[in-house]
Amino acid sequence: MILVGQFDSPFVRRVAVTLNHYHMPFTRNAISVFRNVPEVQKINPLIRVPCLILESGETLIDSSAIIDHLDEMAGPARALTPAHGPQRRKVLQAVVMALGTTDKAVALFHERLFHIDKHINRDLEKRMLSQIRAGLDRLEHDCGAPWFFDDKFTQADVTIGCMAGFMKLRLPDVFPNDKFPKLHALALHCETKEDFVKARPSPEELAPRNAR
Numbered sequence: 001m002i003l004v005g006q007f008d009s010p011f012v013r014r015v016a017v018t019l020n021h022y023h024m025p026f027t028r029n030a031i032s033v034f035r036n037v038p039e040v041q042k043i044n045p046l047i048r049v050p051c052l053i054l055e056s057g058e059t060l061i062d063s064s065a066i067i068d069h070l071d072e073m074a075g076p077a078r079a080l081t082p083a084h085g086p087q088r089r090k091v092l093q094a095v096v097m098a099l100g101t102t103d104k105a106v107a108l109f110h111e112r113l114f115h116i117d118k119h120i121n122r123d124l125e126k127r128m129l130s131q132i133r134a135g136l137d138r139l140e141h142d143c144g145a146p147w148f149f150d151d152k153f154t155q156a157d158v159t160i161g162c163m164a165g166f167m168k169l170r171l172p173d174v175f176p177n178d179k180f181p182k183l184h185a186l187a188l189h190c191e192t193k194e195d196f197v198k199a200r201p202s203p204e205e206l207a208p209r210n211a212r
């Protein structure tokens with residue numbers, strides 16, 4: 001399998017961490033949605049990552065759709081999202097809260113990256129900041145220890161760990177340690193895991209001009 005995209009993308013990273021967790025081998029095509037537009041568009045017309053190219057040649061897009069396939073391949077006993085019932089609903093609700101927060105965080109990062117200060121739309125920035133804070137507040141409130149659902153490591157931890165990694169890197173002002181201590185502790189716990197360490201962005205992927 002080939003995973004397309006850079007690890008500074010929290011969406012690409014959550015797919016990589018999930019692949020690592022399931023011990024599913026993959027190679028990576030670390031092209032950028034901004035610097036390698038024609039190459040990315042050949043793979044995904046929407047010019048977005050992650051994409052996962054399967055052994056069969058089939059291409060999957062969108063981290064949640066990709067992870068759904070990986071869960072199916074891993075089987076219900078190993079899947080990081082429970083197969084059914086209240087446990088599945090709880091994990092999926094935590095995941096979508098984290099994904100929605102991450103979406104807004106990525107949009108805010110781009111607003112700040114692509115516009116010089118005086119051209120930043122302050123109303124849009126304010127709205128996005130309040131959406132990100134509300135998402136983080138809810139996740140902080142619901143967060144257990146050592147994992148989000150206490151003793152059980154799930155896809156909620158993968159997604160929140162990747163969200164937190166992105167925020168610490170790109171929007172540290174929005175994610176202060178003293179306001180979100182449980183999420184910071186969860187993120188640190190995630191980053192001790194080999195699955196996360198193997199999916200850390202390289203120095204080239206971290207340069208601001210190379211963002212995604």
Ligand SMILES: N[C@@H](CCC(=O)N[C@@H](CS)C(=O)NCC(=O)O)C(=O)O
Binds near residue numbers: 010033049
């Ligand atoms: N819902 C998508 C979001 C993917 C996404 O926003 N990817 C970003 C990289 S962090 C991207 O490709 N952005 C380029 C664009 O949308 O123009 C997923 O979960 O895969």
